Amino acid sequence: MNIVIIGNGITGITCARNIRKLDSKASITLISGESDHFFSRTALMYIYMGHMKFEHTKPYEDWFWIKNRINLIRAYVKTLNAIDKILVLENGKPIAFDKLIIACGSKPNKFGWPGENLHGVQGLYSIQDLEQMERNTQNISSAVIVGGGLIGIEMAEMLHSRKIPVTILVREKFYWNNILPKEEAELIGKHMAGHGIVLRLNTELEEIISDNQDRVAGVLTSTGEKFECQFVGLTAGVKPNIGFLMENELETDRGILINEYLETSVPDVYAAGDCAQFRNPKQGEPAIEQLWYTGKMQGETLAKTICGDKSVYNRGIWFNSAKFFDIEYQTYGQVLPEINDQQKSFYWEHPNGKHAFRANYSNTDESILGFNFIGIRFRQVIAEEWIRERKTIAFVIQNLEKGWFDPEFSKTFYKDISLSYFQGIKDGNNE
Amino acid sequence: MKDISLSIASPSAGSPFQKAGAALTACAILCSIIAAFGVGKTNPLLFFFLIIGLFISGGLFYSIPYFKAQAGIKNDGIMQNPLSNRGAIAWGIAILMTGFYIILYWFPYYLEGLIRTMDPLSMMLRSKASDQWFLYGAFYTLAVLIMGMRFIAKYKFSRYHIIRTISVMFFQMGFAFLLPAFLLKLNQPEFYFSYFWPLKYSYLFPNDIDYLIQSGNLGVFMVFWGLVMTFIATPVLTYKYGKRWYCSWVCGCGALAETLGDPYRQNSDKSLKAWKIERWMVHSVLVFIVLTTALLWLNSWKSGTILGDASGLFSQWYGFLIGSVFSGVIGTGFYPIMGSRVWCRFGCPMAAILGLFQRFKSKFRITTNGGQCISCGNCSTYCEMGIDVRAYAQKGENIIRASCVGCGVCSSVCPRGVLKLENLEEEGRFIPYIRHEDRK
Ligand SMILES: Cc1cc2nc3c(=O)[nH]c(=O)nc-3n(C[C@H](O)[C@H](O)[C@H](O)COP(=O)(O)OP(=O)(O)OC[C@H]3O[C@@H](n4cnc5c(N)ncnc54)[C@H](O)[C@@H]3O)c2cc1C
Numbered sequence: 001m002n003i004v005i006i007g008n009g010i011t012g013i014t015c016a017r018n019i020r021k022l023d024s025k026a027s028i029t030l031i032s033g034e035s036d037h038f039f040s041r042t043a044l045m046y047i048y049m050g051h052m053k054f055e056h057t058k059p060y061e062d063w064f065w066i067k068n069r070i071n072l073i074r075a076y077v078k079t080l081n082a083i084d085k086i087l088v089l090e091n092g093k094p095i096a097f098d099k100l101i102i103a104c105g106s107k108p109n110k111f112g113w114p115g116e117n118l119h120g121v122q123g124l125y126s127i128q129d130l131e132q133m134e135r136n137t138q139n140i141s142s143a144v145i146v147g148g149g150l151i152g153i154e155m156a157e158m159l160h161s162r163k164i165p166v167t168i169l170v171r172e173k174f175y176w177n178n179i180l181p182k183e184e185a186e187l188i189g190k191h192m193a194g195h196g197i198v199l200r201l202n203t204e205l206e207e208i209i210s211d212n213q214d215r216v217a218g219v220l221t222s223t224g225e226k227f228e229c230q231f232v233g234l235t236a237g238v239k240p241n242i243g244f245l246m247e248n249e250l251e252t253d254r255g256i257l258i259n260e261y262l263e264t265s266v267p268d269v270y271a272a273g274d275c276a277q278f279r280n281p282k283q284g285e286p287a288i289e290q291l292w293y294t295g296k297m298q299g300e301t302l303a304k305t306i307c308g309d310k311s312v313y314n315r316g317i318w319f320n321s322a323k324f325f326d327i328e329y330q331t332y333g334q335v336l337p338e339i340n341d342q343q344k345s346f347y348w349e350h351p352n353g354k355h356a357f358r359a360n361y362s363n364t365d366e367s368i369l370g371f372n373f374i375g376i377r378f379r380q381v382i383a384e385e386w387i388r389e390r391k392t393i394a395f396v397i398q399n400l401e402k403g404w405f406d407p408e409f410s411k412t413f414y415k416d417i418s419l420s421y422f423q424g425i426k427d428g429n430n431e
Numbered sequence: 432m433k434d435i436s437l438s439i440a441s442p443s444a445g446s447p448f449q450k451a452g453a454a455l456t457a458c459a460i461l462c463s464i465i466a467a468f469g470v471g472k473t474n475p476l477l478f479f480f481l482i483i484g485l486f487i488s489g490g491l492f493y494s495i496p497y498f499k500a501q502a503g504i505k506n507d508g509i510m511q512n513p514l515s516n517r518g519a520i521a522w523g524i525a526i527l528m529t530g531f532y533i534i535l536y537w538f539p540y541y542l543e544g545l546i547r548t549m550d551p552l553s554m555m556l557r558s559k560a561s562d563q564w565f566l567y568g569a570f571y572t573l574a575v576l577i578m579g580m581r582f583i584a585k586y587k588f589s590r591y592h593i594i595r596t597i598s599v600m601f602f603q604m605g606f607a608f609l610l611p612a613f614l615l616k617l618n619q620p621e622f623y624f625s626y627f628w629p630l631k632y633s634y635l636f637p638n639d640i641d642y643l644i645q646s647g648n649l650g651v652f653m654v655f656w657g658l659v660m661t662f663i664a665t666p667v668l669t670y671k672y673g674k675r676w677y678c679s680w681v682c683g684c685g686a687l688a689e690t691l692g693d694p695y696r697q698n699s700d701k702s703l704k705a706w707k708i709e710r711w712m713v714h715s716v717l718v719f720i721v722l723t724t725a726l727l728w729l730n731s732w733k734s735g736t737i738l739g740d741a742s743g744l745f746s747q748w749y750g751f752l753i754g755s756v757f758s759g760v761i762g763t764g765f766y767p768i769m770g771s772r773v774w775c776r777f778g779c780p781m782a783a784i785l786g787l788f789q790r791f792k793s794k795f796r797i798t799t800n801g802g803q804c805i806s807c808g809n810c811s812t813y814c815e816m817g818i819d820v821r822a823y824a825q826k827g828e829n830i831i832r833a834s835c836v837g838c839g840v841c842s843s844v845c846p847r848g849v850l851k852l853e854n855l856e857e858e859g860r861f862i863p864y865i866r867h868e869d870r871k
Contacts, residue, residue, distance in 0.1 A: 010806070040805065040806040040807050040808060042805040042806070042807050043805075043806075043807035043808055043809070046807065046808075046809065047510075049506070049507050049508070050506070050507055050508040050509055050510045050511045050512070051504075051506040051507070051509060051510065051809060051812070051844075052510060052807075052808055052809065052812050053510050056808045056811070056812045057807065057808050058808075059806045059808065059821060059822070059825060061702060061703060161507040161508070194501065195501065292805045292806075293802060293803075293805075296802075297802075297866070300869075314868045316866055316867060316868045317867075319801070319802075319803070321803055321847040321848065322847075323846040323847065325503065326501060326502065326503030326504070326588070328846070328847070328848045330803070330847075330848060377800070377848035377851070378848075379800060379801070380800050380801025380802065380803060380864075381801055381864065384801075384867065388867065405798075405800055405848065405851050406851075407589060407590075407591045407839060407842055407843070407851060407852065408591050408851075408852060408853065409590040409591045409594055410589070410590055410591070411590070
């Protein structure tokens, strides 16, 4: 079997590795344009900040691919003929396949803002973006970031590490408020302010202003403010990087359309990771999953299907994590920014504003639905088990110690949380 | 992938405080050199206070930005800093330190002036003039204390780091410096209660044991202490807590690596090849010491008929090759180039024994939190022992490696809270995380 994979990101790589584990004979070819070897996209910020070099972000040593007979080609795929099972590289070289996996990832969103193509304006997704950011931020005195998501705050931290003052424009009422409930968002906002980051909430980008050399000189906002800056980071989300598939048999919408087996509209062609879009996403789950974790799980599932064990993708109980400057965040299960009328929420925050805990639960049977941990590490297996087994909120609060994952000797907060919860019950405050 | 394109001009290199600290430290080194050239003999007290004062104030100034900063990981610019990134400054320091070791071991007379500056302290503590080893001990302890302070400032967000750093500082100063000096003052054997066989290999050699036993009750206690620590405490404590109880909480070599060596921890080699070399080397040293010790006992039991005076010869050669060249010149002198734990990783027989227990019979592990790893690589990069931590974490496996000294830095630098050092039930520690959906 001749398997070709487009994209050496976490999705393509996981799929390739798992196919090799299940099938020692298959021919596996990985084509990718960005880098010779798999690296960790999530670590791009640390290269800029000087915590690591590019080579440190490669999860496998270079001999690994040879040893596992995974054939690497560094090139961009220009066109795909899915029916005839052949693709063509930029240099004109054709490559045939029996099965194709498209895992070509994302690219930063641009919304047609005036001035979005000026020098000094960019998103952050690839190594090439990082190199460009390196050049674009030499000797500058201030920067503006558009979009209050995870990449936005990472960019802010990167610039901050070079002592470049940063202003972030956020469309929502609070930082990352389309994901975080108000309290957590405010906590993170304060922490960022503590690092000197200026947050402009309820503010959208109106226009990017240029100097007379096609370089960015500043931005105008929807609130009529003007900020001078020599760098603009566009971090208002990412979208599937499927431009090269546009004139193709493959059905696409925003992403490549797939079913629950990660199959596209053409037989023997599959898509997974950031570039794929579920035709019928399960209730409460997004159609496009743009995460490291989901890419990895999709890659694993797909490897099974390719090797004959046809498997439905099931991402299981939701989890995610991030770090906002010095504050870590872990979430398990379902925590919406605002609870609906079948839910209740308990929130605790440490007086120092660096640690917080939220548990959302059902208002009918009190069963736990999801957690947010801010500045607290918590065991995934425990959190998931409790959610799966529909433990009650009271049980959860009383047993938090079991899942506590902070380093030894750290101050623990589960007693404070429990006191606060039961005090709230007594006072009838818990909503 | 070309790495050159990503090489970045040093980001806002050094705050004024750190520059001042570096300048003061450089002055201290200069004063030491001047003292060594003879002035130290004529003005010992002046130079003593000058050198110590400059070193301490240099360290303080260097640490101030860490104390002032918000608590959190402070690794910005490490990969561009010529001090930590095998740059010119790193090579300079490596040459300076290696040179110091070479002079110390083989040409101590060049240090005469510097040795004399330690006379006042040595007289006070030991009622004995200073020699090169006292000078070395004093500098060593000073380095642990000053750089320990810096470490505490840098990792002030972590009580684990603060407590274990205070611990190594305490054991270095108390057990490896002051106590042996006092013992000398009291005319007792100069015994190091924080070093055991096989690191301090001679403590179980017949000659040393004879000598200790003959020196009186305290000597007998020392022999007893050495035996208990080697044969009872080592396995029991390692079973309960992993080898960290010694390597990153007590040991003096570990103390220097964790403090003076911290700026260089990222320079350890993480390749699979390095791991293979490590296993061969460190276990060879262990086998060698065990055999030699056994042979020496056999010899002494047969009243010296087997080996003659080989024991003295052994001590000389082992002392030269392993004790001096390896642990000193390479182990410490090469910190800036090969990372801070070269000796512990490739040469220390104590680490080898503790490692075997840790790997095969211990409750210690670094737990990986489910499927949360994003493979970023911070853990592997900052592992001073060169363990590819990420290789385990991204598979959902716990990290159980003979070499892990339990410093806890991987857990600290992990941006997703994936790693936790802990002692749990021994059973099941090798079982990886499997998603509930994938369980059969
Ligand atoms: C700065 C940053 C931080 C992030 N942090 C996190 C995080 O903390 N947690 C988290 O869960 N997620 C995070 N993400 C998101 C996560 O990195 C992505 O979801 C994930 O990398 C997607 O993996 P993938 O394999 O699907 O695609 P990609 O990693 O994008 O890989 C696709 C590869 O295919 C190549 N390619 C595309 N088109 C072609 C073509 N025509 N021919 C050849 N090659 C092609 C691309 O160049 C790319 O190298 C982060 C993303 C960024 C940018």
